[in-house]
Amino acid sequence: QLQxxxxxxxxxxxxETLSLTCTVSGGSISxxxxxxxxIRQPPGKGLEWIGSIYYSGSTYYNPSLKSRVTIxxxxxxxxxxxxxxxxxxxxxxxxxxxxxxxxxxxxDVWGKGTTVTVSS
Amino acid sequence: DIQMTQSPSSLSASVGDxxxxxxxxxxxxxxxxxxxxxxxxxxxxxxxYAASTLQSGVPSRFSGSGSGTDFTLTISSLQPEDVATYYxxxxxxxxxxxxxxxxxxxx
Numbered sequence: 001q002l003q004x005x006x007x008x009x010x011x012x013x014x015x016e017t018l019s020l021t022c023t024v025s026g027g028s029i030s031x032x033x034x035x036x037x038x039i040r041q042p043p044g045k046g047l048e049w050i051g052s053i054y055y056s057g058s059t060y061y062n063p064s065l066k067s068r069v070t071i072x073x074x075x076x077x078x079x080x081x082x083x084x085x086x087x088x089x090x091x092x093x094x095x096x097x098x099x100x101x102x103x104x105x106x107x108d109v110w111g112k113g114t115t116v117t118v119s120s
Numbered sequence: 121d122i123q124m125t126q127s128p129s130s131l132s133a134s135v136g137d138x139x140x141x142x143x144x145x146x147x148x149x150x151x152x153x154x155x156x157x158x159x160x161x162x163x164x165x166x167x168x169y170a171a172s173t174l175q176s177g178v179p180s181r182f183s184g185s186g187s188g189t190d191f192t193l194t195i196s197s198l199q200p201e202d203v204a205t206y207y208x209x210x211x212x213x214x215x216x217x218x219x220x221x222x223x224x225x226x227x
Contacts, residue, residue, distance in 0.1 A: 046205075049215075052216065110163045110165075
């Protein structure tokens with residue numbers, strides 16, 4: 001059964017780069033059945049798709065974040081990663097990684113989420 | 121980009137009531153529409169995908185309908201454990217977008 005787990009610093013300083021990793025277990029990140037991606041949720045607000053990656057390395061980003069986001073995949077470690085540069089307090093959120101089914105494009109398995117606070 | 125408008129933003133209903141939440145896309149998205157339930161402090165949970173397919177293990181009181189631009193999530197008989205925020209999510213042209221969410225409470 002597919003499981004995802006986020007990891008990374010819980011506190012990032014303004015203007016620095018937020019870096020998170022999602023470890024996939026119970027399945028291969030090289031599966032053609034999935035995209036892999038990141039979603040965030042600021043405190044008290046709704047869900048926002050950040051971006052997605054296919055095992056081949058093809059990436060897709062939310063246009064509102066595209067200039068600051070990089071998502072990469074490491075098939076040898078069964079992991080994918082998020083980098084968000086030049087963070088501000090507005091980037092404070094719970095960050096989720098998820099598997100995105102590759103036919104109807106829904107998010108079927110989610111990580112537990114990790115809280116990232118941007119503060120000096 | 122195609123925008124999603126979800127309504128209402130909140131609702132209050134009695135146990136046993138029929139509850140309907142709608143999502144409207146600014147352009148047609150076929151049936152690339154999913155619904156999620158998020159209880160307070162919890163991870164979002166997939167309820168319905170492909171607009172009307174119930175995810176395994178989800179109670180049958182949940183149903184989805186629609187295609188193109190107009191979609192509906194229906195709870196046929198609201199239960200106390202259904203208190204949550206519900207989100208629609210669309211896919212088109214390698215872009216995923218969530219609706220604004222609907223908070224469902226018990227009257």
